[in-house]
Amino acid sequence: MPDLIFILILTASTAVLIALIRLAVGLLKRPCKKPEAELRVFFDDGCECVEYTLSRLVKSPALKDFRLHITVVDRIGTLESEAWLNELKRKLGFDFIIETEANPDS
Numbered sequence: 001m002p003d004l005i006f007i008l009i010l011t012a013s014t015a016v017l018i019a020l021i022r023l024a025v026g027l028l029k030r031p032c033k034k035p036e037a038e039l040r041v042f043f044d045d046g047c048e049c050v051e052y053t054l055s056r057l058v059k060s061p062a063l064k065d066f067r068l069h070i071t072v073v074d075r076i077g078t079l080e081s082e083a084w085l086n087e088l089k090r091k092l093g094f095d096f097i098i099e100t101e102a103n104p105d106s
Contacts, residue, residue, distance in 0.1 A: 037066035043085065044075035051088055058094045070096035077101070 039057070043050055054070070057063065074081050077100045085098050 034067045038069045040071045042073045055092055058092055072096055072098050074098055074100045
C-alpha cells in the first residue's frame with residue numbers, strides 16, 4: 001500500500017512539473033508578430049456554398065500564420081441576409097466585418 005501511494009505522488013508531481021515547464025517555455029518564448037492578411041468575400045444570390053468556403057478558409061492551415069481579417073460584402077442587402085451572415089459569424093466562431101453594397105444587377 002505505501003508503494004502505491006508513493007507511485008501516485010510521484011506520478012502527480014511529474015505531471016505538475018511537466019505542466020509548469022510547458023507554461024514557463026510558453027511564457028519565455030518571444031512570439032513572432034504574425035503578418036496581416038485581408039480578404040474580401042462578395043455574397044450575393046448565386047453564393048450557395050459561401051458557408052462551406054468561409055469555414056474552410058478560416059480553418060485553413062495555410063492561413064493560420066496570418067492575422068486574418070475577413071470582410072463579407074453583402075450584395076443582397078436585406079435584413080434576412082444580414083441576419084444570416086450574423087448567424088454564420090456565430091457558427092464559425094470567427095468575427096468578420098459585414099459591409100452592405102447595392103447589387104449592381106438590380
